[in-house]
Amino acid sequence: MKRFFSFAAITLLFALTACSGQSASTSVPPGQYRAVLKTRGGDLPFGLDIQPAANDPKTYSVFALNANERLRMDPATMQGDSIRIPMALFESELVAKIEGNTLRGIWRRRRVAEQVQTLPFEATKGYSYRFVPEAKTTTSLTGKWATDFGSRTGRVDTVNAVGVFEQKDNRVTGTFLTPTGDYRYLDGNVAGDSLFLSCFDGSHLYLFKARYNQANKTLVGGHWSGVTGYDPWVARFDPKAELPDPASLTFLKPGAKTLNFSFPEPNGNRVSLTDPRFKDKVTVVQLLGSWCPNCMDETNFLSPWYKRNRQRGVEIVGLAFERSADMAVSGPKIERMKQRFQIDYPIVLAGTNDKAQASKALPDLNAVLAFPTTLIIDKKGQVRHIHTGFSGPGTGKFFDQYVEDFNRLIDKLVAE
Template sequence: MTTTLKASLATALLLSSAAPTLASDSPVAGRWDAVLTRNGTQIPFRLDIKGDGPSLQGVFYDGFQPYDGTTSASFQNGNLVLNVDHYLTTINARLDNGQLDGKVVAQNRESSADYSFHAVRHVEAPAGVSGPAIAGTWIIPLSSPSSKGEKAFRFVVQQKGGEVAGSILRIDGDTGSYTGAFKDGKWVLSHFDGGRPGVIVVTPKGDGTLEIQQEASRPAKAATSDYGAEAGAPDGRYAPALTAYREDVAKARGFAQPDDFLTHTTAADPNAIFTFNFPDNSGKLISQDDPRFKGKVVLAVVTGTWCPNCHDEAQYLVELDKKYRDKGLAIVALNFEEPEQQDTFKRQKAFVKQYHVKYTYLEAGSPAQMWEKVPQLNHLDTWPATVFIGRDGKVKAVHSGFASPASGAFHEQLKADFTRRIEQLLVEKPVVASAETPSGKALALNR
């Protein structure tokens, strides 16, 4: 990374909106401009700390929206500890001369990653250059297909004056909101919400395109194999630089479009019953014939708590569960956790607690076993994948990935599609028995 880029990252410490009132006697309460550093890459992010003494709360941000990220936090004897157990992330820092210094340990699917941590008190920056208007949806053609066969991504941008929140949307979901400001001809955008730290530098070009430079902050093997690619294999999602075109320009030039979330993964046999039989946390085997699922509309979600997009989806599934549970919807998570997590399921337990999950969680195995344990789906390679199952037990649709609120209109479209499909399936009458007609053919008896 160049010295100029490092300086840009250090000075583009996210949003310039006024700090909230965080009244407290604690010496660490308030807003901080924080930076993670790993492999020479600096990742600025906003961190709010609320509360006193041993009872603190750390608040991260996903774009322009706050995210109450910590499961426990404390400040004692000059030492700050912020635990984000649902991501297996811990921030340890010491307050010295009004600054916080320490490290962050984050456990991802492949390995544990350490970052240095530095934070200073937030100071409102003077009104800066507003920068060129880049809000909207852009298409990123790939020079070679990604590991999932994608030929294009989307870049979804929201803009408030001199501040931008941008998210790269792929078939398995988005990156979260990279947020930042315009400086020296570039938008320097970064993201950290307890998981998936990252930086992109977006440069408007004279031909109307955007150059998107991705700064790596983790080992290449972890970056690729997290998503099923072979280590070292070409994969457009991790190319160091991408080019984005306005949607109308991309279409006029005949570029490939992003994959359809509803056709990427399909049922191998749409006429077959979707079956599963996995243990719950107590070890009891639960199948599709359990009374909680039988005759109901079921959302079966292939998921894992190591997956950031699965965190995004769980929060929405909790809303759907509250709204439709009493109307005949049942949600079941087919959860795939790393082998080293399966002794304690520490992250999963924190995940369920953090998001107030009430629907069923079943332990389906490790991520590498997904294809063996869920053989009913073709081209299953996204985390998450949501299977819509009718009252007859058959697959009606499969939605690949999850577009979070960072994806703007695509998130709203997803919610509308999920709601419409669920309500259509709930109208169906459940099959309760069958009998023989005089001609000898089976006849379904419905309530």
Template sequence: MNIFRFLFLLSVLSIPGCRRQMPVSGNWTGTMTTGENKQIPFQFFLEPGSPGPAGYFINGPERTPIPEIQIQQDSLTFFFSEYGAAMRGTWDGSTWRGKFFRYRSDTSWNAFVATPTSEGREPAPAAIPSGLSLSGKFQVYLPGDHGTDSTTTAIFWMRHDSLFGTLIAPDGDYGLLAGTQTGSHVSLSRFTGWQAFLLELDRQDTHWTGRLAARSGKPMVFTLGAQPAVPSTQAPSSETSMKNPKAPLKFWGMTSSGRMMNSDDELLRKKVLVIDIMGTWCHNCMDAAPLLQQLYHEFGKDGLVVVGLSFEISGNPETAKKNLALFQARYGLTYPVLFCGSTDKMNVQQRLHSQLNGFSGYPTTIFTDRNSIVKRIHIGFDGPGTGEGYQHQVGQYYEIVKKLLK
């Protein structure tokens, strides 16, 4: 071939417009590389929308909306404003390649790749030998410098050819993990943008050993011990308490519309309050939001008010207003959610530790009577992925609210 003709054809083929266009509708699969070079799988779906494309991550039956999607020529970016993160990548004609950025003072990143895929049925996993099926409730044993921690539990169940499960710590669960079991090996994962987990378990003699890898940091290594009846991992309400039991919890903050509101607001007077100490970045807070909205919708006419006190990763008020608005729209929240500053230690000390003994994390839900006296404090939240634990918790919240409204 004439050298000039060859160079001309090569230049034409290299023009971006000659490459396969990036599909903006359909399913994608990909992997993210952890700090220890493990591959965390993920799936998502994109569809055209107005004013821009929409999409969600897929974890078994769960669908987690992608907050913001931006497409500019061959560039595709997912923004996670609440978490202070983004997935930025470029389409090369067959693959979306890029980096997941976690924006902090020590910004970190993880490489990822993803490709469009069809919804074709995956081959069934190999048959599981009798007696090896990972199903039921387990105690999780975490070795440490000060002995073995056994405050976490786990639950697993099979549905068709898939395996599902989660770990349940005292402050809430890790979210629904989905995957498969092949013989004596189990691989489960979860990816929502702000969450990225790979759980691998192997049967050794009479017990299971596990490794939970996240986006960064060392994997959590543990063993499972089966128990016929696992006690609730919910931390006792006495672990967090008011320093002055006769004093109301004082709070103040800004709504997503910019209105300032505090605990003496006319809207809250002589009301039974459910005060949710949370953050728009917090997975367990996301799981709790629909239940709190359900309670507010059902009992608001009887004198119940739900208030969210949101402590954000960013202390910027404009960013916070945006994050609160996204959070409220995603879960259809009609109760007020207040920006109470950042998760900075000094801010949390001033607003929470000064009034509460043993405040340990998000969410912490406080129930008060009509005189603003704290009657119950619930630590953490077990989401729908915990099955019976979630249903028990829903019943518990209803029972507390009904009793306070009498």
């Protein structure tokens, strides 16, 4: 299923498709759709809610549906008998021909230069189930699961993730926590002795399948990601499963007390922690990338938080590590991110998202291990806390605990 085409070739293909067949007056039946991407691991289902815009009959509001998340895509537009649903932040889109209550086409994502990855896509209106329709089951997977991605043994000898699931009837929602972030909103079903989970957010494409062994309470299966990724995985039910402390993984090198940097914003203005805006302020430094959905979850928390708290004497600065260090390429992506999340604090281009290169860009740190990583700096300019990764809202109580701890620390530093 691995497919690479030039961006120009695919654009031409769909321009020709859009100009053929039905007339330009074709419209999309509004409502909820059960959408499917055809991956190497099989069908990857997710929900779509498509509604016409109030002021333009050729424009649609579209949301991707995963568990409790309604993820807003960019405004969708008609092109002849086809609809184009973009997610510009992640340089991806769904393009499909309208055939009654069915959409058929492709998902495509730009990777490097003119190369894009594609997968077949289709969606049918009127269905809300994920993998299988709602049904009763005696299997319950609610709880925490010590998980090892990469294990081919069927045994959990190491733990590099913790699954947190909640089940109602045969529907399962939850995510996997890892030391560098979470797998966002997973949604799926139990069918017989098998678990199926999936997520689509415009960037991440996750499909999980596993067989449940009730005798020893283990799950053994496979995980398909994107167009080509695959990992076996095994999990053991364990209410006490834990990950390493996220405050212990990234730290300052011996002798360092703060973070020294000077990077440009897209407008060319250079930003450093020695700038007057940060003087005598508690400052949050966010290592992120516009390509990173976990970073977007954190930004979705930090942007409104900053609006509510900036008058207390706090500042935020984002260090963006993008796929290209060329401002002409990455500057517009940073600006799109700022516009989407209504970010009022500066975002600078710090380098590329290669972690080795990112570590060189911030030599005061032992390493950059994850995007996002968050540093909290006191009024004297000294780093007081570093949090690797981010437990987003898809993790439920783990996100709530993060927000509580974050606010408690900020309150303490503001009061000093």
